[in-house]
Amino acid sequence: MTVETQLGNVANYVDERTGAAAWMKKNLQKVFPDHWSFLLGEVALYSFVILLLSGTFLTFWFDPSQREVIYEGSYEPLEGIKMSAAYASTLHISFEVRGGLLMRQIHHWAALIFMAAIVAHLMRVFFTGAFRKPREGNWIIGIGLLTLGIVEGFLGYSLPDDLLSGTGIRIAEAIIQALPVVGSYLAYFAFGGAFPGEAFIPRIYIVHVLLLPGAFLALITAHLMMVWYQKHTQYPGPGRTEKNVVGYPLMPTYMAKAGGFFFIVFGVTAFLAAVASINPIWLYGPYTPGQISAGSQPDWYMGWLDGLVRMAPPIETHAFGHTISWNILIPGLIIPGILFTGMALYPFIESWITGDKREHHLLDRPRNAPNRTALGVMSLTFVMVTLINGGNDIIATHFDLSINQIMWGTRFGVLILPPLAFIITKRLCLSLQRADRELVLHGRETGTLLRLPHGEFVEVHEPISPEKAYLLTSHEQAPPLELPAVDGRGVKRAGALRNKLRARMSIANAEQITKVSADDLKEIEHH
C-alpha cells in the first residue's frame, strides 16, 4: 500500500465520521491577498503564542507572593538582603533555572514586539481605511486587544516586585487614587489595605496568567473568525474589485508562509533575548517604598502615559473635603479615556461625516484620504511627543539637555505639533495626489533630454503602464454631503447646528485634487 492510499484511508475514515471534507475543501482554498503590511497582525499573533509558551515556562518557578524572605541564592551582591518571595523566585529563574534568564528575556522581548506589532497593525488598518463597513466591529475588538495588551504588559512588568516595577505599581496606585471620591477606596480594595501590602502581587498574578490571557484568546479568536468570515481586504489594482479577493490559497501557499513566518518571529525574539539584556531585575534590587532609581520608566507602550503625567502642571482643587488631583486625573485617566473612546468610535464618526454606508473591501491609498491620514499622523505626533517626555531624564543625560527644557518643549509641543502635523500631512497628501495626476497625464520622467531642431531642450516623458494608470485613477472621489440648513419650504430643519458641523467636516474631508477621469485619458490618447 502506498503512502497516498494510506493517507487517503485515514482521510476517508475521518470524513465518514465528521463530514469534514467539504468544509475543508472550501476553507483550505480560501484566498488571501499578499502584502507585507498584512503580516503585521500575524507578528502580533505569533508573539502572543511565544508569550503563552515562555510565560508557562516561567510559572513553573515563579512564586507570586509578597512574603518576606532572605535571599540566599547565587547572586552575591544581594546575599542576605530581605525581599519578597516574588523577587527571590525571579532571581532564582534568572540565575539558577537552566535557560531561565533566556526564557525571561524571550518573554519580555516578545511582549515589547507584541505591543509594537499591534500598534503597527493598527496603523496599517487605520491609514488604509480597513476599518470601514463591514469591519467596524472587528476594529473595536482590535482596540480592545490593544487596551488589554497595555494592561497585561504592565501587570507582567509589575510581577517581579523589583525596584522598578514597584515604582510602577506606586504610580498605578496614585492614578487609582486620583479618581474623585471613590479613588482612595478603590486603591484600598485593590491592594487589600495600605500600599504595598501583601495582596497585590498574588492578585495581579492571577489576572496576568489566567484572566487576561483567557480574554486575549477569546478576542483573538473572534478577531480572526471575523477576518475569515468577512474576508481580507486588499489593495486596489487591476482585477481587484469590491466583490473579489485576489491572492493565494490558504493551502499550500499561506500554510507554508505563515508557518515559516511563525518560526522567523520566534527566531528574531530569541535572537534579541540571546544578545540583549532586558529588565535586569538583579541590578534594580528588591522593591521597598523608600527607594527609587533615577530614570525610572515604564515599558514603551506605557511611556506616553508616563510622559503625559510628567508634563502635567501641578493643579489640584479641594472641595467638600475631597482633593481632586487634576495633575494625575487629566493625564492618567481623562486624556487616555478620550483617546481610546475616540479611536474605538472613529469608524462611525468617519461614516457620519462622509455619509458613506456602503461596504468596502478595497483599501484606500493613504494619500487618497488626506483628512484621515492627517488625523492619524496627528495622533501619532501626539503620542510621540508625550513618549519623548516619558523618557525626558534619559534624553536629558544622553543628549546634554535640561530636563526642564524638554518638559517645557513637550508641554508646548503637545499642543502645537499635532495640529501642525495635521496640516502638513494633509498638504503632503494633496501634493502626492497632484503628482499622481501629473504622472497619469504626462507620464514618467525618463531623464532623457532631447534637443529639438530649433534648439529647445525638452525632457522625454514615457507613458506609464495601463496597470499603473488604473491604480492611480481607480479610487473614487466622493463629493461633500449636501446638507441644506432649510428644507424645500424654507423652514429651518431640525438639528441644523449639527448638520452645519457635519457639512463643514464633510467639505474638509472631501478636499481632493481631481483625479484623471476615463474621458480625460481617452482625450490624451487622441493627441
Added chain:
Amino acid sequence: MKRLSRYRRHKAAAPLLLLLALLAIGATYSVASAATSSEMAAADRSVLIEEGRQIFLKGCSSCHGLNAEGGQIAPSLIGVGAASVDFQVGTGRMPMADMSTQAMRKEPVYDAAETAAVAAYVASLAPGPEIPAESSLNYERDGNTAEGGELFRNNCAMCHNFAGQGGALTQGKYAPTLMGVEPKHIYEAMVTGPQSMPVFSDKTITPAEKLSIIKWIKAAENEPNLGGASLGRVGPVTEGLLGWVLGLGMLIGVAVWLAMKAK
C-alpha cells in the same frame, strides 16, 4: 649590675630615669611615625602650602578670590578641606572649562603633586574634611557588597540610577555616572558633597558603610553583562527603542521579503 643597683637610691636616679624614658619614647615615636606615615616636617609643609598658594593664585583666584574667600561666581573655599580640593581638581572638574551649569569630569589640569599642593594650601586656611588615607580605603577588605547595595539604593540610586549610570537633575544639572571613578574620589564626594550632591557625614553613613557602598559600585562596574548587551543600564527606554527598531524592524524586513517572493 651590682654597681648599677648600688646607685638606685641616688638623688639623681629618678630625674635621670625620667629623662631616659622620655628620650626612649621620643626616639621610638620619631622612628615609628617616620616609618608609617608621610607626616612631613613643618618646614616642608609650609613649602608645600606656599607652592599650593602660588598655583592657587594663578589658576583659581580669579574666581575664588585672592585669599580663597569666594566671589560672585564661585564659593569660598575656606573650610572646604583638602578632600574637596582633591576631588574637584583630581577629577578635572576644577578649574572649570566654562561657566556651564555644572563642572564636569574631564582630564585633570594639574598633576598629583600640584593637586596635593593646592589641597594643602586650602586645608591650611581652616580645618575641613581630609583626604582619606590609602589604608582607610581598603573596601575589598572592610566593605560588604550586599549592604553597600542596600545603602546605595537608599541614598544614591535616586540620582545616580540603580546601577550608578548617572541621571538627570533639574535645569540641566546631572548626577554623573559612577563608573570608572576612583574609590578615593567616591569617598571624598560623599564626605564633601560636591555641586548638587548632599554631604553624607560619618554620622549619616559611617566610614565602614561608605566602603561598602564603594565595594558595591565597583562590583556593579565589574559585573559582566549577564543577560547580553547592557543597553546602557538605563531601563526600558533603550529596550523599547531596540524592540521597535531591531525587533519589529527585522520582522517587517522579513515580511517585505515574504510578500515579494510571491510575485
